[in-house]
Amino acid sequence: MKHIPAAMIFVGLMLMAVVAxxxxxxxxxxxxxxxxxCNQNDCAPTTAxxxxxxNWFVRSAGVTHPVDPLAILPIPSPDGRSHACILGGxxxxxxxxEVRG
Numbered sequence: 806m807k808h809i810p811a812a813m814i815f816v817g818l819m820l821m822a823v824v825a826x827x828x829x830x831x832x833x834x835x836x837x838x839x840x841x842x843c844n845q846n847d848c849a850p851t852t853a854x855x856x857x858x859x860n861w862f863v864r865s866a867g868v869t870h871p872v873d874p875l876a877i878l879p880i881p882s883p884d885g886r887s888h889a890c891i892l893g894g895x896x897x898x899x900x901x902x903e904v905r906g
């Protein structure tokens with residue numbers, strides 16, 4: 806049996822922790838119907854803006870998605886940025902970031 810150097814084990818554990826931490830803010834997010842917003846890769850920081858009528862839009866992977874008002878969660882952004890959970894081309898959860906002028 807080969808021994809794995811402790812440094813390699815440490816680096817592997819740190820990488821797993823970074824990946825888990827990067828997705829942690831989304832773990833408890835739920836739609837207004839009580840369904841989880843997160844499926845390990847559906848949620849991410851995003852570019853978002855409002856039009857003149859107050860409708861929100863997000864951009865992900867080069868595609869602009871409208872945000873259903875019911876998808877807007879009544880919680881603050883975990884880091885000041887906008888975040889969206891997109892599933893099947895639809896925004897299922899959205900948290901707007903801080904308005905920057």
